[in-house]
Amino acid sequence: MDNGYRxxxxxxxxxxxxxxxxxVEAHRIGWSVLGRPLIALRCGCGPKRIHMNASFHANEWITSALLMRFVSELSESYRSGKKLGGQDVSGLCRETTLWAVPMVNPDGAELVQCGLCESHPLYRELLAWNGGITDFSGWKANIRGVDLNDQYPAFWEEECKRRGVNGPGPRDYPGPYPLSEPEAAALAMFTERLDFHxxxxxxTQGREIYWNYRDFEPPNAELLARKLGSVSGYKPVKLSGSDAxxxxxxxxxxxxxxxxxxxGYGENPLPPRSFDSIYAELRPLLLESLRL
Known part of the structure; x- marks a missing residue:
């Protein structure tokens, strides 16, 4: 982790x-813009299906390492029969199947961590989209300058108006239309196919949990968010002014x-040295999530 997580x-x-x-099974659910396979990991055998994902945003790549650490510990505890965080993992994994997509935006994460070289197939475009700046550490978007977490068909037009960004760039461009990007489309198709509970x-970052959406959430959503908050110390927040x-x-x-x-808390990208402290907060939340 000292040198990042690629x-x-x-x-x-x-x-x-x-x-x-x-x-544990690995499945390819799609491809990134630059042809990197998007991987989903399956752990557990229960009828309840829970999905977790990470690194929608390129400069939040530390979330991939956090999720992979959780899957690794969960798997080891499941095999050994030992408790994880004081919880019986064997029973939990017989009730629940975890489907984890550790890196939704691999092209962007690579750009943030490795920078831009002249041989890159989108060298000229990326440099222009970044305002001529060669430092890409603040880049959130995918490799085509689209924010993957503004790509979904949930009042997408409202999000476009709110963002007011009309073309590719480091952040906040929702794209030309919903699910225009292969990474976002792959995750949507994966979600529809698996029908998660x-x-x-x-x-990252802020140590918060957003649990609502325009009053479409189920009646118990806030209670569940409070449970996640109680085990992690994170604050459940009813969010408004965000779509797609x-x-x-x-x-x-x-x-x-x-x-x-x-x-976590700080400025993205969060430093690798914060990994252990963030994971200590996050693990009980992820374990509790398997009970949702």
Missing amino acids: YTDMIEECRTLVSAFPF AVVALH GYKDWFIYRYRRPGFTVEA
């Missing part, structure tokens, strides 16, 4: 998990519990 790190860790634990999208996010679309489409968790 797509290749995630892929290698996925291979290790699948090799070590026969009950609840979803958790990991972002993945959590928004899930609630709007299914009327089921959906949560955006803003992990």
